Amino acid sequence: VTDPVRSLLEPLRHDVDGLPATPxxxxxxxxxxxxxxxxxxxxxxxxxVAVGIPAIGVLDLGGRGGTRPRPVPPASSPPTPxxxxxxxxxxxxxxxxxxxxxxxxxxxxxxxxxxxxxxLGTVTGDDPGQPEGSVAVHSxxxxxxxxxxxxxxxxxxxxxxxxxxKVRRLGSVSAMDAAITQARSDLTTSxxxxxxxGTAPNVEVSVRPLGEGTVTGGGRFMVRIDSRTKDGASKLxxxxxxxxxxxxRTVWTVxxxxxxxxxxGQQETIRVENAAGERVTGTAP
Amino acid sequence: VTRPERxxxxxxAFYAATVxxxxxxxxxxxxxxGEAQDAVQEAYARAWQRWSTVSGYGDPEAWVRTVxxxxxxxxxxxxxxxxxxxxxxxxxxxxxxxxxxxVLVVDAxxxxxxxxxxxxxxxxxxxxxxxxxxxELGVPVGxxxxxxxxxxxxxxxxxxxxxxxxxx
Numbered sequence: 001v002t003d004p005v006r007s008l009l010e011p012l013r014h015d016v017d018g019l020p021a022t023p024x025x026x027x028x029x030x031x032x033x034x035x036x037x038x039x040x041x042x043x044x045x046x047x048x049v050a051v052g053i054p055a056i057g058v059l060d061l062g063g064r065g066g067t068r069p070r071p072v073p074p075a076s077s078p079p080t081p082x083x084x085x086x087x088x089x090x091x092x093x094x095x096x097x098x099x100x101x102x103x104x105x106x107x108x109x110x111x112x113x114x115x116x117x118x119x120l121g122t123v124t125g126d127d128p129g130q131p132e133g134s135v136a137v138h139s140x141x142x143x144x145x146x147x148x149x150x151x152x153x154x155x156x157x158x159x160x161x162x163x164x165x166k167v168r169r170l171g172s173v174s175a176m177d178a179a180i181t182q183a184r185s186d187l188t189t190s191x192x193x194x195x196x197x198g199t200a201p202n203v204e205v206s207v208r209p210l211g212e213g214t215v216t217g218g219g220r221f222m223v224r225i226d227s228r229t230k231d232g233a234s235k236l237x238x239x240x241x242x243x244x245x246x247x248x249r250t251v252w253t254v255x256x257x258x259x260x261x262x263x264x265g266q267q268e269t270i271r272v273e274n275a276a277g278e279r280v281t282g283t284a285p
Numbered sequence: 286v287t288r289p290e291r292x293x294x295x296x297x298a299f300y301a302a303t304v305x306x307x308x309x310x311x312x313x314x315x316x317x318x319g320e321a322q323d324a325v326q327e328a329y330a331r332a333w334q335r336w337s338t339v340s341g342y343g344d345p346e347a348w349v350r351t352v353x354x355x356x357x358x359x360x361x362x363x364x365x366x367x368x369x370x371x372x373x374x375x376x377x378x379x380x381x382x383x384x385x386x387x388v389l390v391v392d393a394x395x396x397x398x399x400x401x402x403x404x405x406x407x408x409x410x411x412x413x414x415x416x417x418x419x420x421e422l423g424v425p426v427g428x429x430x431x432x433x434x435x436x437x438x439x440x441x442x443x444x445x446x447x448x449x450x451x452x453x
Contacts, residue, residue: 003409005409006409009313009390010410013305013309017305027300028333031330034334159317
C-alpha cells in the first residue's frame with residue numbers, strides 16, 4: 001500500500017539532489033575548527049572563572065551533544081566596555097564568543113540587494129551575527145577564531161547559500177597589517193595546500209590570483225579557489241575578495257560560492273567590491 | 286543503517302552514504318533547503334569532532350539526524366526570539382524557492398507546527414515506528430500518535446484528503 005504522506009515528501013529529494021555536494025573534507029575541517037575554538041574558549045573561560053570576570057554575551061561552547069557551561073556569574077563591579085577591550089589587559093577577554101559583536105554593526109555588511117543580479121537572482125541576507133563554531137569563510141581561511149570584533153553574514157538565493165562576508169575590526173593598524181599578511185599567505189596555492197594538509201589531506205587546491213589594487217587608506221585583492229577531492233568526486237569553486245581600510249582598522253572578506261564560470265564569478269564578485277568598501281568606510285550612499 | 290568504522294576514511298564513507306538522505310529529511314522537517322543544508326553540515330562537523338565515539342554507536346546516522354534537527358530548531362528559535370536581530374537585519378528572509386512542483390508540499394509543511402512536522406517526517410519519510418519516533422523525540426507514544434494524526438489532518442487541509450492509519 002502506498003503511503004500518501006511519504007509520496008508527498010519523497011519527491012523533495014530531487015531538490016536535494018540538485019545541490020552541489022559539499023566535500024567530506026570541508027565538513028571535517030569545520031569540525032576541526034570547531035574543536036580548536038572550543039579548546040580556546042574553554043581555556044579563556046577557565047581564566048575568567050578564576051579571576052571572577054563576567055562573561056560578555058552568551059557562551060555556547062558545548063554544542064547540542066555536549067554540556068553547556070553556565071554563564072559566568074557577574075563580578076561585584078562589572079567592567080566597562082572600554083576596560084574589557086583594553087589592549088593592555090592581560091586577560092583574554094577578547095577570546096570570548098559574542099553573539100552580537102558590538103564593534104561590527106550590521107551597516108558594515110553587504111545587503112542581499114547588493115548581491116541581487118540577473119545571474120544570482122534575488123539574494124537575501126542573514127543576520128550578521130556570529131555563527132556557532134568558526135568564522136572561517138572559505139576553504140583556505142585560517143582566521144576561524146570568533147574572538148574579538150568579528151561578524152559573518154551569509155546570503156541566500158533560491159534556498160542556497162551563495163555568498164558570505166566576514167568583517168573583522170582590529171585593535172591596531174599593526175594587527176590589521178598582520179591579518180592582511182596572513183590572508184595573503186593563506187590565499188596562495190602553497191599556503192592553502194599547507195593549511196589543508198593538516199585538516200583535509202585528501203583535498204587538492206589551486207588558488208589563482210585575479211587582481212589587486214589600492215584605494216585611499218586601503219586596498220583589495222581577489223583570488224579564485226578551486227578545490228577538489230583527490231578521487232575527483234567533489235569540486236568546489238570560491239571567489240574571494242579581501243579588502244581593508246586602515247582608518248577603521250577593518251578587514252573584510254567577501255566570498256562567492258555560486259557555481260558560475262570564471263568570467264561570471266569574477267564579474268559578480270567585482271560588482272560588489274565597491275559596495276563592500278563603501279560600507280566599511282562609511283561612504284556608502 | 287550504515288555502520289562506519291573509525292577514522293577519516295570511514296567518516297568520509299559514512300558522510301557520502303548518508304548526507305543526502307539526512308539533508309532530505311531535514312529539508313522535509315524545516316521546509317527550508319538552505320537551513321537544512323547548513324544544519325546538516327553542522328551536525329556532520331560535530332560528528333567528526335567526536336567520531337571515535339559516534340562511530341561506535343548502533344546507529345550513527347540517527348545521531349547525526351537528531352543533532353541536525355536540534356541545530357535547526359535552535360537556530361529557528363533564536364531567530365524567532367532575537368528581537369535585537371530583527372532590529373539589526375530588518376524583516377526575515379524571504380522563503381527559499383523549491384522546485385516549482387514542490388512548492389505546494391513545502392508550503393504545506395511550513396504551515397504545520399514543528400512538532401507535527403518532525404513526527405510526520407520521522408514516521409513516514411524515515412520509516413521509523415511510532416515507538417521509535419517517541420524515543421527519538423522524547424515524548425510518549427500517545428503524543429506521537431496525536432501529532433501524526435493532527436499533522437495529516439493539517440496537510441490534508443492544504444493538499445487534499447489523506448487516508449492513512451497510524452502504523453506500528
